[in-house]
Amino acid sequence: MSVLVVGLSHKSAPVATLERVAVSGDTLGKLLHDVAHLPDIAEAFVISTCNRVEVYAEVHRFHGAVTGVCDLLSRYSGIQPGELTGSLYVHYEDRAVQHLLAVASGLDSMVVGEDQVLGQVRTALKAAGEHGTLGRALRDLGRLALRAGKRARSETGIDRLGVSLVSVGIELATSAFGVPAGSARDQLLVGRDVLVVGAGAMSGLAVATAARSAAARIVVANRTVEHAERLAAGVGGEVADLACLPDAIAAADLVISCTGASGLVISEPVVRAAAGRRGARPLVLLDLAMPHDVDRSAAFLPGVSVIGLDELRDSGGVAVGAGEIAAVRAIVEEEYAAYGSAVRAARVAPTVVALRAKAATVVDAELTRLAGRLSEDGLSGRALEEIAQTVRRVVDKLLHAPTVRVKELACSPGGEDYAAALRVLFDLDPRAVEAVTRAEVEALNVADQEGCQ
Secondary structure, three states: OEEEEEEEEOOOOOHHHHHHHOOOHHHHHHHHHHHHOOOOEEEEEEEEOOOEEEEEEEEOOHHHHHHHHHHHHHHHHOOOHHHHHOOOEEEEOHHHHHHHHHHHOOOOOOOOOOOHHHHHHHHHHHHHHHOOOOOHHHHHHHHHHHHHHHHHHHHOOOOOOOOOHHHHHHHHHHHHHOOOOOOOHHHOOEOOEEEEEOOOHHHHHHHHHHHHOOEOEEEEEOOOHHHHHHHHHOOOOEEEOHHHHHHHHHHOOEEEEOOOOOOOOEOHHHHHHHHHOOOOOOEEEEEOOOOOOEOHHHHHOOOEEEEOHHHHHHHOOOOOOHHHHHHHHHHHHHHHHHHHHHHHHHHHHHHHHHHHHHHHHHHHHHHHHHHHHHHHOOOOHHHHHHHHHHHHHHHHHHHHHHHHHHHHHHOOOOOHHHHHHHHHHOOOOHHHHHHHHHHHHHHHHHHHHHHHO
């Protein structure tokens, strides 16, 4: 089987399309279930964020799997297949693995080097595990991606600026307040009041970033007041009821909205009423939600600026040095090479096990025959044991070099051919090799289940 990814991102699709394709909560669970039950797919996980929606799968057949995933994405989004196809990309086998490593390392993000994507990959793997769609192959691949992402951030300077959509959005927003470009990031919101709408992970990042940017006052508004209180307490902030959202907006200079709502949270009439109470003071609404929270027509109101994911994408984010990017790419290549070697070595392991099992069977049969003949000649049990051990040692030494060498050669391109040659030379029964493979898979699955208990 092989790894496949079918998806779309900020690089291939407009935000409006991403909003329609994105899934979360129960809908994500249903999509995972439907993908994993396609006839050509063995296991799957889905990364769904404001930047990308990608389906990763371990597949039996390429064309059938691609068609099935595309049909599901079309059905869940309500976008006709012909319209959706123009925004989709497909990666298979090696390219699929390399793509996931690049995503986890922050190389494929809207803001290169942002650190949220690593958590998003981890969340995607966890969700697939909880819904029973994650198997051994993708679990190992996911671990590889997380390791590559961690190395990228610990061994290079790609995230030394702590960039994120929130921090880039705040930098864009402060230009409306007359803050000079290049100002210290810890002083961007001095004297400004900030309202954060929502209490999820992105909202938590928004609250923390606003605090680091020296906001004068931070208010959190959320449908569940307890969640808002938890976020606000961490920075000495305040809490506002969503029912009083117009008042909270009127009192804020910057509104950062990132809820998981399926419809508009901040309408144009609400913004108009709030702006009318502010006089000449500018109001900036930073909309990081998908689908968007803020009515885009609010941007036409006097003194009001609306910054959404489209504007963030067009801004180019924060420039990351070419040296850091090159260093991360080197890590990705290193991890990919190690993964490829491990996969190729694993493919020949059943052949090696089957060969040793056949040798052991032949040795046991011959020793049994020999023991019967020698016992008649009065040879002692001690002598028979010595003979048996000697014969086994000779066979082990003869098999040692070819089995070790075939494992080494398996890590090179075309390594599977060496295992095939071994099967022909020693006349190994294909069923024996398949039996070893099945036994290994069953043992690994049991180990995974026990590890989750």
